[in-house]
Amino acid sequence: MGARVHTVAFQGIDTLAIEVQVSITGGLPAFTVVGLPDKAVGESRERVRSALAAIGLSLPPNRITVNLAPADVQKEGSHFDLPIALGLLLGMGILDPGDLDGYLVLGELGLDGSIAAVAGVLPAALAAQASDRGLVCPAAQGGEAAWAASGDVLAPAGLLELVNHLKGTQILGRPRAEIASDPTVIADLSEVKGQETARRALEIAAAGAHNLLLVGPPGSGKSMLAQRLPGLLPPLTPAEALEVSMIHSVAGKLENGRLLRRRPFRDPHHTASAAAIAGGGLRARPGEISLAHNGVLFLDELPEFQRAALEALRQPLETGTIAVSRANLHVTYPARFQLVAAMNPCRCGHLDDPAQACSRAPRCAEEYQARISGPLFDRIDLHVEVPAVAPFDLARLRPGEATATVAARVAEARALQAERYAGTKITTNREASGALLDRVATPDAPGQALLIEATGRLRLSARGYHRVLRVARTIADLEGAAAITRTHIAEALSYRRRGPGRQSAV
Incomplete structure (x- = not known):
């Protein structure tokens, strides 16, 4: 039979x-x-x-x-x-x-x-x-x-x-489709005191889905800022929710059969292996970058990650996919994630504090920050210094804007981008490239002159040049401006550094 x-x-x-x-x-x-x-x-x-x-x-x-x-x-x-x-x-x-x-x-x-x-x-x-x-x-x-x-x-x-x-002796009813509930408590941006530059960069990153690097001493609020980014992001669209939920389903991480509603926020420990980050293993499971698809991948203590794990990020940051290749298997996973990283300026973390700086400065800082390769550093749009906040200021400063207020501005900027890129596969400024980027992000004459001058001074690569344009386009969107001006270019350049350990030139 x-x-x-x-x-x-x-x-x-x-x-x-x-x-x-x-x-x-x-x-x-x-x-x-x-x-x-x-x-x-x-x-x-x-x-x-x-x-x-x-x-x-x-x-x-x-x-x-x-x-x-x-x-x-x-x-x-x-x-x-x-x-x-x-x-x-x-x-x-x-x-x-x-x-x-x-x-x-x-x-x-x-x-x-x-x-x-x-x-x-x-x-x-x-x-x-x-x-x-x-x-x-x-x-x-x-x-x-x-x-x-x-x-x-x-x-x-x-x-x-x-x-x-x-x-025919029992009837099973059709199950009901359900969506995962939002967390009852969401960390609010108003809890962050001071750090106005970092807060501004976080808003820009949320509005344009730009990659962000936060550099500062221990306890300055880098992780606190990163953990408040999900609250600024818009919910997943139905198509995005289905795609993200498919990845989590294959990984066996979709709880109670409920589709995800909020954008993923993945924060692996710095001891994670390259396979854990990029995907792989015996059964070629999706890694953290795929589980963060359409969401945020937060890497705290960035230089402490294995070099192979960090270098595995380079191609997915450009293509939005990761190919896991084994001798008898070749699998491609989506990996369009927003990278947010945090790091100390040196191993001890007190590079700019004369009272605590180590005797090996500045060489200690150069060696520590050089663990991040130039090509990976070049793929990060926003580089932000997060200085320590004095105890006196912590007690004196008033709370900043709440998450809901900033999220409303982010939503308006995202709506402009959705209208601008309607009919294409692009949804945010970060993804614009080629002729499309030239069409939507060409600055006015003063802005173009500043960008050309700064490109030479900072020795920006072609990738860095275009990333400055994308960030400037997002800054203009947050203001509701149709044209990119010198002011927008100047602010975008202020978030750019020459390389690991080197300050911006604007």
């Missing part, structure tokens, strides 16, 4: 159709899974055997062969448990051959017959919709599947529930 059940394998956020073929024939009792299964798939035999026993069924004393076709593609993950079990139930005659023809199935089985959550339900739901099939998935991820699958969605908590539904 033979049976077929449809499922998928994952290649990044893309899916590959897999057919689970089950054959039960005469011969010595055996249970074999073929078709390049990994260890998790191979171990499914014992989980399936125990799950069937939990609902009162046992495998027949025959030779059982499960083939995962196409056989030349590596099969990874525990989500093959449920399609294998259902294939066996079809082969044993428990289910009718037509019960699962119109479904794509995935789920991990517990020894008690329960169906546990698995990674990748959202991409699988999109694949089911594209192939005009329904979807069978774990109950915990029914809401996730309901967003994408227009057909029938079955989300049982256990194998017995699913069998009873297919036999």
Whole structure:
């Protein structure tokens, strides 16, 4: 007897159709899974055997062969448990051959017959919709599947529930699509006292999605500022929310099957490896830069990160994608993130404090900041000094503008950009390039003269030149100005430095 059940394998956020073929024939009792299964798939035999026993069924004393076709593609993950079990139930005659023809199935089985959550339900739901099939998935991820699958969605908590539904003795309702709730407490920008230059740079970064580097001594408020950036950013659009949620679904990080609503904010520790940052590992999972797609990647203590991890950022910062290549696998993940980094000016952090500066200054600072390569430094739009705030000022200074006030200006600037780039794939000034950038960001004559002069003095690269134009365009948008003037260029240049450890020339 033979049976077929449809499922998928994952290649990044893309899916590959897999057919689970089950054959039960005469011969010595055996249970074999073929078709390049990994260890998790191979171990499914014992989980399936125990799950069937939990609902009162046992495998027949025959030779059982499960083939995962196409056989030349590596099969990874525990989500093959449920399609294998259902294939066996079809082969044993428990289910009718037509019960699962119109479904794509995935789920991990517990020894008690329960169906546990698995990674990748959202991409699988999109694949089911594209192939005009329904979807069978774990109950915990029914809401996730309901967003994408227009057909029938079955989300049982256990194998017995699913069998009873297919036999007509129980009815499973369609799960409800849900969105992740916003955090109840959002850090407010008004809590930051002083640091007017840094606050201004943070607003510009939010308005144009520009990369930002904060440099200052310990305790000056660098991390505090970075953690308030998400509150200034607009919510994800429906298309962005779906794309971001697909990445988190493949990574197994989509909580309770709810689509993300707020832009991601990822802040890995500086001990993170290059694979953790860029993606990879045994199963080529998405890294932090992909999990931060359409959101913010915050790297605190930037020079303390491994050199390989930092250099892995260079290409994604330009292209918005990351290709994870292995000997037998090549996967591309989206990685259009906004980089925000913070660092001390030197290892001890007190370079500009005569009372605490080390005896090796300024060489100590030059060596410490030189851990950031020139090409990576060149890709950061805004470089901001964050000086220490005196205790007297902390007690005297009044709170600054609240997050809601600044976010309203950011939203207006983003609306101008959305109108400007309508009909293109570009959404923010940071992404503009080539002829489009020349058309929307050409300054007036005084501004052009200043930019040309500063380019020579700062020895800006072509990339740095264009990044200054993008920042100036955002500054003009925050003012509602149609043209870029000398004032806008001057402010954009004030956030530019020659290289690690060197001050700006404007």
